[in-house]
Amino acid sequence: MQDRLVSLLIFSIVLSGLIDIGYSKRTFDVLNYRAVGDGEADDSEAFVNAWKALCGADEVGDAPTLVIPKGKTFLLQPIEFEGPCRPKRVHIQVLGNVVAPKTVDAWKECPSSNTWLQFTNVANLILDGSGTINGQGSPWWSNSIANQYISFINVNEKSCERPRALQFNRCDNLRLSGLTHVNSPKAHIGINHCINVDVSHLTIIAPAESPNTDGIDISNSINVNIHDSFIGTGDDCIAINSGSSNINITNIACGPGHGISVGSLGKNGAHETVENVYVRDCSFNGTQNGARIKTWQGGSGYAKNIVFEKITLVAAKNPIIIDQFYCDAKAKISCDNHMTSAVTVSEVRYFAFEGTSGSEEAITLNCNQIHGCQNIVMEEIHITSAVPSKKIYASCSHAKGTCNDSTVPVSCLDK
Template sequence: MQKLLAAGLFMLCFAIGYSQPTFHVGDFGAIGDGHTDDSQAFLKAWKQLCEAGGTGRPTLEIPASTTFLLKPTLFRGEAGGTGRPTLEIPASTFLLKPTLFQHPILLANGMALQIAGYASVMLMVSSLKDLEQSMAEAVHFHNCNNLQITGISLVNSPKSHISINQCTGVSISRIQINSPCDSPNTDGIDISSSTNLDIQHSIIKTGDDCIAVNTGSSFINITGVACGPGHGISVGSLGEDGADDRVEEVHVRDCNFSRTQNGARIKTFRGGSGYARKISFEQITLIDSKNPIIIDQHYTNDGKRESSSAVKVSDVTYSGVQGTSAEEQAITLNCSDEIGCFNIKMKKIKISSSVPGKKTHAYCNNAHGTSTLTTPKCPLPTQT
């Protein structure tokens, strides 16, 4: 008996819009009965969509209230015309049947794609073991520039829900991601080697990071995201196995963390190199969150001794962070004894305990900068 598990919604290229030429997925042989493999029909439709010329917006229509079964599928290529190819998917359902260690949906080399609608996707696996061994993200975007994703729901991915790699100019809004708090490695959105991303007005519930910003990423704006449960919004981890990792210009604003394991987090491994800099967390609301503010330059459990090399963390601002902490230690700046963190700015911070009668405190090790109107107090000596 096959076990059906809701997984992340697929993002082909779908959008609500009126454009020409228009294709219908049924014309390419898609059955939509939830049992027949419609992968080839979608690939044929995608090929026609991308080859459509002209300056308009070629659109592929997918009927509402229909269920499509797709096996691991690569949607690849650029539009033949100058318009933005779109796929219209109103309230359809996709069943993704992954092969182990493959992406159920991989979209690569797509230019100017627009994704919108109210679709949902289910992941179909033959056993729970298949799910546990799958290393794939539900949806992976590679080298997709000027990408727009809006109004999509993703549920219970086997691993990360959305992965974005080597993309430029990505806009994500009004999406919902939902996985249990105890589901391993189910990051909401993983970002790597990408620039100019805007994520806003979304709800993310996961068993791992709601959003993780990894190496090679810059100019990432995250606004109005509700995170929880999950491990917070993280920069990193960076510097694993001595890697030279670099992240900069990450700005998180008007977000809330509800019963998360972490809130605003920066995490780097010992022995790495590179930098995490020009990062801000502003106007953040906390509800019973553990580790509301945390910089961890010792992110490893392998017992290795301290290294003279570390990813440099600098120019980090926390402003207007308020709410409650599930732990007494509400602020943790655990910076490297050899390298340290510099130009850390904390202002208008007020974090109290979610447990009546408890007080909060801060642990600030080798962190340098300024701290004003901050509770609990976190002394930050200036750099000498």
């Protein structure tokens, strides 16, 4: 396991310096493609045309750059930016504001793949700048909150699922940095089937009560480095889903939200896997969870080689939680907690946790009675109650491993 951690650290250092950005003199300003930028006119066609020019540019010199200028607000309907592109590398610089339609009725159609803005098969994409991407999700949340079991809304007499704001599919060597992402109807950023990704210096914000507004969702991706960012939303700050490995997360301030989660895995009996995850120097402020691993009963696969290290807690509920009986009541799925199969959880290390718990149950290891959780290691776990007069405790079942130097005794782990 130590060798894997060293490999992850080397990967994060290399990836952070992998892309030497040379800003091109070949720029494609969306205003030159008849974008208006007043926040009212539909600028979708201008963006599509600017993208076609960028993606089809000749391969000469530095990466061509699509510029979204400062001081303008661009209203966009759902768009898919497709590759592959002719240049080996393409750059999108967001200096202004990009906004979704203000109301559900203003969406002209259901978004493709339930996504507002989508990049597919674009290798070596750089998306950066000081601008804002605003999903204007409030009207979508209102419907979902009114009926927790429905995430569909009628758009022009069609039933549309709430869209995520920004999705990257099969975009290898992707770099995202600098932007502010706010108020997505659902998840803010999705990274799917990507290899070698660096995400840094982002601000992702949505109200604590906004449903399913994950900050960053990772799935089926390898070598992902997320660092130096603030994420405060209504769901997971970062979710690491099936098919993901070599995930390095450092210096993330999370809260509000549901913490940094591995999973959920194994829903509807699926075989799903996550491995080689390293979370370090992160903080959880007022979150519903801290370091979380969640799996459904009846699934198969594994979550293994996972480290949470140097974690700061400020009134975070459930600072440490493994739940092999996860069930989302809002999903209207029967939760059978007597199934024998489960996604196995093993080789998980928690080291140097400091701060306060917002719940009396500070540590939860709720593991399957057949497979259990194996090789769980806790060291230097210094957690106290956020309310000085209250005591905190650990709940532990069917977990094996060791616990040393912890202010919270964990009965099923050896000392």
